[in-house]
Amino acid sequence: MADAKVIPFDDDRSRSGGASRSARRRSAGGGGRGQGPSAAAPVVGTAAVSALPGQQDASLPQGEPQWAGQPVEGAERGDWDRRIAGGLAFLRRRVTGEYDVDEFGYDKELTDQVLMSMLRPVYEKYFRVEVKGIENIPSDGGALIVSNHSGTLPLDGLMLQVAVHDNHPAGRHLRLLAADLVFMLPVVNELARKAGHTLACAEDAERLLRRGELVGVMPEGFKGIGKPFGERYKLQRFGRGGFVSTALRAGVPIVPCSIVGAEEIYPMIGNSKTLARLLGFPYFPITPTFPWLGPLGAVPLPTKWTIQFGEPISTSGYPVEAAEDPMLMFNLTDQVREQIQHTLYKLLVQRRSVFF
Numbered sequence: 001m002a003d004a005k006v007i008p009f010d011d012d013r014s015r016s017g018g019a020s021r022s023a024r025r026r027s028a029g030g031g032g033r034g035q036g037p038s039a040a041a042p043v044v045g046t047a048a049v050s051a052l053p054g055q056q057d058a059s060l061p062q063g064e065p066q067w068a069g070q071p072v073e074g075a076e077r078g079d080w081d082r083r084i085a086g087g088l089a090f091l092r093r094r095v096t097g098e099y100d101v102d103e104f105g106y107d108k109e110l111t112d113q114v115l116m117s118m119l120r121p122v123y124e125k126y127f128r129v130e131v132k133g134i135e136n137i138p139s140d141g142g143a144l145i146v147s148n149h150s151g152t153l154p155l156d157g158l159m160l161q162v163a164v165h166d167n168h169p170a171g172r173h174l175r176l177l178a179a180d181l182v183f184m185l186p187v188v189n190e191l192a193r194k195a196g197h198t199l200a201c202a203e204d205a206e207r208l209l210r211r212g213e214l215v216g217v218m219p220e221g222f223k224g225i226g227k228p229f230g231e232r233y234k235l236q237r238f239g240r241g242g243f244v245s246t247a248l249r250a251g252v253p254i255v256p257c258s259i260v261g262a263e264e265i266y267p268m269i270g271n272s273k274t275l276a277r278l279l280g281f282p283y284f285p286i287t288p289t290f291p292w293l294g295p296l297g298a299v300p301l302p303t304k305w306t307i308q309f310g311e312p313i314s315t316s317g318y319p320v321e322a323a324e325d326p327m328l329m330f331n332l333t334d335q336v337r338e339q340i341q342h343t344l345y346k347l348l349v350q351r352r353s354v355f356f
Contacts, residue, residue: 104204105193108173115195116162123162126302127261133309134167136255142209143312144247145174145216146336147257148235148344149224152266152285154178155300156225156259160216161195163307175208176216177201181282202246209250216257217243219333226271226283232263233348235341241329244336248323253312256336258343261305264354266290303354306347310339 090113093099101107123129137143147160157176164174177200183189198204200217208215218224223236247254270286290297313336322328 101194104175104196104198104208106175106196107194108196110194111173111196115191116165119158119162120166123159123166126300127159127305129159129163129261129305129307131163131167131307131309133311134164136309136312137164137168137172137214138253138312139168139170139172140212142212142250142252143214143255144205144209144243144250144252145214145255145257145309146243146340147216147218148233148259148340149218149220150227150232150259151225151262151300152268152287153300154218154225155265156262157216157218159262159305160257160259160307164214164216172214174216175213177205177218179221202242205243205246206250209246209252219243222282226268226285228271229263229267229269233260233344235337235344238333238337241333244329244332245323248315248318249320251316253314253316254332254336255312256310256339256343258308258310258340258347259305260307260344260347260351261303261354264303265300267301301355304351304356306351308343308347310343313339 090109093109099107099109137145145160145164147156150156157178161174161176164172173196175196175198178192178197179200182192182197183199198208200221205215205217219238219242220236221239227234227236244254266285266287268285268287272284272286276282276284287297289299313332318328
């Protein structure tokens, strides 16, 4: 397929082009009425003046609007042509395999053009996410973002990924650490790898951080997203501080992150442990809408979200052997946890409503 030829539009050339075309058309049309070439000069001036906002060039067919000599329909057509050409080029690269993935399976082009585009309407229109403190995320180099986890289904991780990419001045990509269950599910496994997620283990996290990547972790794990609705916004245990040890070994800052709004998308009022064991899940949620409404009950409630990034905690001042100090691990883990919990309470006090 031949490459699409994109014709650039320039205001000055459009005006002059529109004026000259109008002059030629009017000169040709007026010849039969006995007007000579000398009559064309004032016509050119009239055409140039007529290319004003809200006016119609008499030389163009009626109903074709003109803005500064450029038809609006033509501009929209050119924009759609470029989109179609870009989409076809993307599909060609998919078919021929002319795209890159890293050793973790991350496909940057697919993430930017497809996955992010699918998540963005949910992020902007459905959950109406408000982001605060984005300046606390470094512009380059590795950093570990530590966040609370909630919502019965892990939608907060996906919204966090969009928040970082769309709001950070450098457009950074967040590489999330996910539980092993994610990589055991068909389809979900492939999508997670393509989106840049990797297994929540210290080795993979340290490799990404040393490469200068932005890594996200939610230490509460299943205890966070599977807790009852009555315990919402109460942080569960952060484990043994493995994420702190990883940040110390890589020498990167830790950025605490607090997410408000995700707790109410699926209010978990019960847990069927029998079904959970049969299906191999850590829990089987019962909400006011699921499983009573069937697939419709899986639609999350349209809550209003706020994501706030706190001041980074530096690890550069610690020696290499500090990563093996259990007391230091405990203190730093507790510091991160307390900062996230305090910010959650503050955001809850400031929140006007769950949905607005």
